[in-house]
């Protein structure tokens with residue numbers, strides 16, 4: 067069922083309920099008021115008759131009957147009987163003067179005190195009247211014609227008012243829901259027009275206070291993120307192709323030039339060596355892509371275990387030494403761990419090694435002295451690693467871009483590299499809920515500070531950057 071129909075039905079039912087309850091209340095209150103008012107008038111009539119008959123000596127039952135018949139009263143067809151203690155009729159304003167005829171109608175009454183009953187639209191009243199140490203019963207009965215007619219009229223008015231109100235309510239509900247849902251309809255129309263080719267379009271926000279405007283704003287923010295992701299993806303593909311094309315062009319060029327004429331074995335060897343360098347370069351780039359893909363897998367699919375970070379760092383140090391690049395990696399403890407758990411984190415050892423290895427490699431690569439100092443520190447919540455070099459530094463305005471895939475700073479163009487390393491680092495840090503802080507000064511050096519939590523909080527957020 068459409069929300070429009072649902073809202074209209076709900077609103078109409080609600081108003082119908084409120085109207086029905088108030089109409090029934092009005093009717094019941096009027097009914098009760100009329101009954102009580104009728105009882106009071108009947109009582110007044112009974113007492114009046116008893117007083118005239120018993121208290122005033124000169125009035126005979128015949129005279130009282132004449133007075134009764136000629137008095138203009140709001141009570142129609144009222145019948146009054148005055149009975150003595152032995153229930154003999156002393157006075158009656160009707161012809162049914164025999165008690166045998168009238169008593170069955172009053173058989174349900176109490177004869178001990180004044181009380182009344184209602185039966186078949188008629189009210190029966192019995193009043194115990196004490197006069198001159200004698201007990202008398204005044205019986206009265208009448209039908210509330212006027213009251214009933216008024217109630218019937220009220221019922222009719224209430225039903226008509228209810229019907230008209232319901233009609234107006236349905237109309238108002240339809241118009242109101244249509245008007246309220248119009249912005250949503252407009253939003254759907256605008257969203258429907260957004261395709262991959264026009265991701266730059268945004269939803270127009272007419273009124274910037276209501277929930278629909280909030281929804282449009284949130285949607286616009288999502289579009290912004292999507293557009294950025296699409297752009298990054300596009301840039302990545304184009305840069306990756308460019309990165310791979312350079313060594314391929316170089317290999318192709320070298321082979322073509324070599325094949326022009328016969329070469330000496332030495333020359334072939336030199337060319338092959340140069341081609342091998344290019345192939346190695348390509349291999350590094352492709353490995354980087356694979357690592358990036360691995361780091362991009364769903365956090366749920368990655369195995370997390372206890373990892374001692376100092377052991378990882380020493381292992382990276384060993385690997386780099388074996389590569390014989392002339393790198394110097396110094397490891398220092400800010401404070402020595404009392405127990406191995408102090409420098410243990412929950413993580414994936416393979417990914418953490420790739421992260422540490424990339425940062426150490428960068429620090430040495432971008433430092434003329436090929437030296438990096440790794441400082442290990444810890445506290446209750448985190449293990450902190452600082453990678454300090456005395457290298458070329460990173461221009462301040464470029465620090466925010468270095469974690470983007472394939473980004474390389476202007477001052478690093480002379481060094482070999484693909485610009486993928488730090489985007490892998492960023493992704494791995496994110497998976498481990500680690501925070502990266504970079505401080506750098508041109509030609510003085512760079513400090514990469516990574517703070518890795520010892521325990522992971524429940525969910526690993528994906529898609530946000532870990533660096534600050």
Ligand code: ADP
Nearest residue numbers: 428429432468474475478483484485486487488
């Ligand atoms: P690359 O393959 O170029 O090293 P990375 O993604 O690892 O790619 O690094 C991105 C860029 O960040 C590098 O090209 C370099 O400009 C800059 N960078 C990273 N680490 C350092 C560092 N320790 N000193 C100076 N610049 C650095």
